[in-house]
Amino acid sequence: MDESRPSQSRLHRPGNLAGLPGSGRDHLAESFACSPAAATVRHVAVNGCGSHGRDRSRRERSDYQELHLAHDSYGLGHVRAGGSRRRKPGIRPYQRFLLRVFRTFRSRSRYWYRRGVGAAYTAPDTTKAALSVIQNMNTVSKHLPPLIVVLGPTASGKSNLGIALAQRFHGEIVSADSRQVYRGLDIGTAKVTPEEQALVPHHLLDIADPAEIYTVSRFQQQAIAAINDILAREYLPLLVGGSPHYIQAVVDHLNIPHIPPQPELRAQLEQRPLSELLAQLETLDPRSAASIDRSNPRRVIRALEVCLLSGKPFSDQRGIADPLYRVFLLGINWPRQVLYSRIDARVDERMQQGMVQEVRDLLAQGITHERLDSLGLEYRYISRLLRGEFASEAEMVERLKYAIHDFTRRQLT
Incomplete structure (x- = not known):
């Protein structure tokens, strides 16, 4: 694998890749070797990110998925806009892989042709927060191993996409779902079936008892170990799930405080109303209180637990360390209805x-x-x-x- 070629290209928000043409693992491997490394996924997961102005394409219809293709090659853009399909100077192998993906999506929807794929498009303001992340990606070391991340909102089809990609590119899946780690939580979490698990190896499913508290810190340790094991066996790791805290813990390599849950303190906090817990968190750690999921008592209690036991704000203990992987993000999105x-x-x-x-x-x-x-x-x-x-x-x-x-x-x- 040649890791010497620089790149700024990324693909976001794909649909079902089960029909992706080509044998392709070498192309995907080259895309990882050239693609930028870990980015903060908080905005990317929902808003997508890519180049600006004419170097970005987006189309929406009520009956097919939204596609974002970001690139930095005029040749690739020329083909996308309807020009010659012959290879253009400057189109690298990984970009040809992305182009094949793009053509697959385009061929799956007749609306691409009716609406015109070459129309100018300006990136919406919602992506600006993610663009600064993209601009700094080339500073990441070229030797980092690859990791593909499939993420998106609930019911968006992450599991099916992850399985399709793993089958196509000789990969294994690491689940990033905060509830699928628990044994017995199968139907309610839409856990992949035994038949689906037989198609592709899955990691971090059914590893905890539902009576115990499984922390983000524990997930981070086990997910990194699983990913490194997959890489050591020369398979492609895919991190697939919808729990943003779990994904961010791996992708951004967060410095998470390793403070084990305290059952007695947690029991006391659970007896109090959520509004009272939020008020205390705002006093102890305003930054966490402003960004935390205020409707999730478990998150609020954990933040308070760390504050009270460590004597330091929870937000001060969650810095970003050096990245471990070169991450390729695939975010699925559907029209809301x-x-x-x-x-x-x-x-x-x-x-x-x-x-x-x-x-x-x-x-x-x-x-x-x-x-x-x-x-x-x-x-x-x-x-x-x-x-x-x-x-x-x-x-x-x-x-x-x-x-x-x-x-x-x-x-x-």
Whole structure:
């Protein structure tokens, strides 16, 4: 693998690559060898990032996924705009791989031709926060090993894309989902099935008991170990999931305080209302209070736990260290109404698969209703159903769908 060629190219927000043409692993490997390394994913995950002005293309329709192709080659742009498909001077092998991906998406949607792929496009303001990250990527050492990251909002198709890429490019998947680490949380978390796991090796699934607290620090250690093991065996690691804290911990190589959970302190904090916990966090660590997910008691409690035990603000202990990998980010996005329809269909499918019985089984194993409330909306709402807080299962399902819509809307803003 030639690691001497510089590049600023990236591809974001793909759709289903199951039909990606070409044997391609060498092209993908070259794209990693040339592509920039780890970037902060907080904005990239939702907004995408790329070149400015004419060097960026974006199209939206209600019935197909949004594509962002960022590049720095006039030749590639010329082909994209409808020019000759012959190889242009300056188009490197990894750019030809990206071009094949682009052509695949374009051929899958008749609207590309109707609307014209060569139309001028100006990057929206929402991407500006990510552009500064891209501008500094070439400073990263060229010898870093590759890591592909597949991320996006709930129900966007991350797992299917990850499996398709791993099959195509001789890879293995490291799950980056904060709930799929728990045994027994299968239907409610849309965990990949045993049949899907047989297609591609998956790591960090079913590694914790749902009664215990699995921390971001623990995930970071185990994910890095799994990725390094995959690389040592000369396979391609793919980090796939929708938990931004987990992905950022690996991609940005965060310095996370290794303070183990304290059950007694945590039990005391859990007894207090969320508004009171937020007020205390604003006093102890205003920066964390401003950026934390204020609707997630588990995150707020963990931040307070670190502040109280270490005597230092939680935000001061989460600096960014030197990157470990050269990261290639693939972020999936759908038009919002299409995403909502996918969410609703997934909830209905989970109910048919027996999600209520899965929660009953967890309760029978000794998992408390309070613990279920912290394991995500699906488990929280079904726990409330079993406690008689809804008039019917149908009411619970509708309320759950709206709650996931609201959660997704916050993911996208």
